[in-house]
Amino acid sequence: MKEGTTITKLVMLFLVACLAAYFGVYIVQGLTDDVTTAVAYTYTVNDSVETDGLLVRQEEVLPGYSGIVNVMPGEGERVGAGQTVAVIYRDGDALAREDEIQALTMEAELLQYAMSQPTMTGGAGQLEDQVFRAAVDLRTSTAAGEFGRLEDQVLELKRSVLRRDYTYGQSADDGRLGQLNDRLRQLRSRSAMDTSRVLAEQAGVYSALVDGYEGRITPEGALVLTASMLDDLLEQEMPVPENSLGKLITANRWYAVVALPEARAEKLARGRTLLVGFSGDFERIIEMRIDHISKAEDGRCAVTLSTDRFLSETTLLRTQTLEIIFDRQEGLRVPKAAVHILMKETEDDAGNLVQTTTTGVYAVVNGQAEFKKVEVLAEGRQFYVVRPLDEGKTVLRAGDQVIVRAKGLHDGKVLSE
Numbered sequence: 001m002k003e004g005t006t007i008t009k010l011v012m013l014f015l016v017a018c019l020a021a022y023f024g025v026y027i028v029q030g031l032t033d034d035v036t037t038a039v040a041y042t043y044t045v046n047d048s049v050e051t052d053g054l055l056v057r058q059e060e061v062l063p064g065y066s067g068i069v070n071v072m073p074g075e076g077e078r079v080g081a082g083q084t085v086a087v088i089y090r091d092g093d094a095l096a097r098e099d100e101i102q103a104l105t106m107e108a109e110l111l112q113y114a115m116s117q118p119t120m121t122g123g124a125g126q127l128e129d130q131v132f133r134a135a136v137d138l139r140t141s142t143a144a145g146e147f148g149r150l151e152d153q154v155l156e157l158k159r160s161v162l163r164r165d166y167t168y169g170q171s172a173d174d175g176r177l178g179q180l181n182d183r184l185r186q187l188r189s190r191s192a193m194d195t196s197r198v199l200a201e202q203a204g205v206y207s208a209l210v211d212g213y214e215g216r217i218t219p220e221g222a223l224v225l226t227a228s229m230l231d232d233l234l235e236q237e238m239p240v241p242e243n244s245l246g247k248l249i250t251a252n253r254w255y256a257v258v259a260l261p262e263a264r265a266e267k268l269a270r271g272r273t274l275l276v277g278f279s280g281d282f283e284r285i286i287e288m289r290i291d292h293i294s295k296a297e298d299g300r301c302a303v304t305l306s307t308d309r310f311l312s313e314t315t316l317l318r319t320q321t322l323e324i325i326f327d328r329q330e331g332l333r334v335p336k337a338a339v340h341i342l343m344k345e346t347e348d349d350a351g352n353l354v355q356t357t358t359t360g361v362y363a364v365v366n367g368q369a370e371f372k373k374v375e376v377l378a379e380g381r382q383f384y385v386v387r388p389l390d391e392g393k394t395v396l397r398a399g400d401q402v403i404v405r406a407k408g409l410h411d412g413k414v415l416s417e
Contacts, residue, residue, distance in 0.1 A: 003036040027228060035139050036405040037364060042398045043333035045378040045385050047233060048277070051320040054233055055314065056222040058251035059214040060087075062198065064243025071245060073206040076312035079248060081203045083138050090194035096182035098195060099160040101187050106158065108180040131160040185326045204248030212238025214247060219255055219306075223292045227259040227300040249315065253308045257290060258322055265293055265301035266343050267326075275304060277323030282314055285325065329377040334361055338402040339376065340409075341382050361386070362403040363396060369403055371411040372396040 068089040073079050085139050089095040098138040134157040141153060217233060225233075260268075269276070277285045292304035303324075316414060359376060362369040372394055374386035395398045396402075403409060 018124065032065060034395055034407045037401040038335050038338060038404050040332045040334050040361075040363075040400045040402050043331060043383075043385050045329045045331075045380075046323070047327040047329075048261060048279075048323050048325040049264060050321060050323050051258045052234055053256045054213075054217070054230060055224075055317050055320060056213075056219055056255040056257060057249045057311075058219055059247050059249050060202075060204070060335055061210055061214050061241060061247045062245035064241075064245060065196075065198070065307065070093070070095075071208070073325050075206070075208055076315045078198045078312070079204055079206050084197045084201050085206065085248075086198040087195045087201050089257055094194040095193065097187055097191055101184065101191065103158075104180055104184050104187070108184065109176060111177050127350050131157070134160045147245065149416050150346060154399045167302055168275070169409070198245065200248060202407065203251055204250040205312055205315060206246060206248060208246040209318075210238045210244045210247055213318060217305050219253070219380045220225065220252065222255045222257050223305050224294075224305065225257050225292070225302045226294045227297045227302045229259055230259055230302050237321065249311065249318075252311055253306050254311055254314070255291070255306045256320075256322060257302060257304045260303050260330075262296040262299050262301055262323060264326065265296070265303055266323075268288060268293055268303065270382060270405060275328065276305060277325060278314075278317070278319075278320060279323075280317075282317060285323075286310060286312070302415035316348075329385055330376045332374075332396060332398055333380075333385055334374075334402050335382050335383055335404050336379075337404045338362070339386070340371075340376070343369070360389075361396060362409055362411070362413075364401040364403065367415055369406065369409055369411060369413040372400075 044292050051361045062085060065086075068091070070089070071085045072084050079085060089098065095278075121413060134153065138153045138157055141149060148149050194394070213233075215236060270293065273287050274290060275285050276288050286307060286309065288305035288307045290303065291303070291306050294302040318359055338361045340360060340362065342360070344358070345353050346356065348354050358373060360371050360373040363369075363372050373389040374396055375389055376381070376384050377387050378385040386396070406413070406415070
């Protein structure tokens with residue numbers, strides 16, 4: 001019994017020693033390894049207002065036509081005066097005839113090219129490479145679902161094949177070229193009777209979107225809008241013309257009209273610029289000029305902004321929620337707990353005590369805490385945006401580890417690993 005009791009006591013003492021060691025290590029770690037850090041990173045805070053806006057342009061609606069319509073320019077594409085905007089085919093036969101004209105025209109051009117070239121001895125490989133590259137480009141675009149250049153890529157593949165065939169395969173003779181030209185003359189003669197072209201009367205940027213605002217608001221009207229007039233335009237349902245071919249935007253400068261609180265608007269001035277944030281497909285912040293500020297109505301003013309940039313990228317936009325940015329503060333974002341205010345008393349020349357304060361953060365530098373001066377620019381719920389004040393090695397930079405929590409923190413404190 002005595003031997004069993006002794007063994008039990010030894011086991012108990014061993015367990016107590018283990019627990020004491022465990023809690024001892026835990027307490028020591030709590031006293032020494034108590035540093036919490038966070039990364040300082042670049043951050044931008046906007047002093048801004050979100051509001052609904054209306055985009056206004058100088059626009060000309062293209063009337064509709066009966067028949068099969070083939071619109072030539074793409075969305076946002078520039079069109080010159082006299083350039084073809086659309087081709088109108090009376091029926092399916094006219095459309096099929098146009099396809100044949102294009103195919104024969106391309107074949108005639110390539111045949112004439114082949115006949116004009118001297119006999120080639122080392123270019124077969126080059127022509128085969130052109131066919132191969134055209135086929136690969138077409139397959140890649142199709143697989144990726146990128147159909148914007150599909151028609152051009154198909155034509156390029158056809159050209160490459162015909163160029164190869166006429167240069168090294170088929171006989172390139174005047175007889176075949178004459179047959180092609182005769183057939184083309186016949187087809188074009190018929191085409192003149194059932195195919196017509198719509199030409200642009202003036203240069204502009206094409207858009208397929210016609211929403212009814214084209215006839216209701218112009219740039220001149222945007223420069224006299226009031227807040228209530230803007231509300232009416234945003235709330236009304238505009239009648240949309242039927243069967244139109246789209247429209248041409250005939251001036252590069254376009255406008256955005258917004259309603260702002262009177263207290264904000266009265267600090268603006270015509271001729272100056274503002275940053276405006278767009279969202280959605282055109283997610284960008286752009287600079288716009290202030291062209292008009294209306295008189296206040298019910299505490300609001302209509303403000304008209306304009307720019308001559310990004311017209312082709314914004315043709316599909318009309319009513320938008322815009323962020324009007326009055327000021328931007330760019331600095332470094334740090335947790336609030338990382339910012340410290342140090343107070344120091346010094347004597348002036350008259351012997352009076354003067355109390356000064358210095359704002360800064362402690363950063364980890366070579367295993368030590370180093371105080372870096374900053375200025376607080378803006379405040380969030382759990383963070384500050386600060387601007388570094390020091391220069392050289394002591395300046396706070398993006399990527400620095402700032403100390404959020406540490407016991408006995410002071411400049412030069414050695415931090416435990």
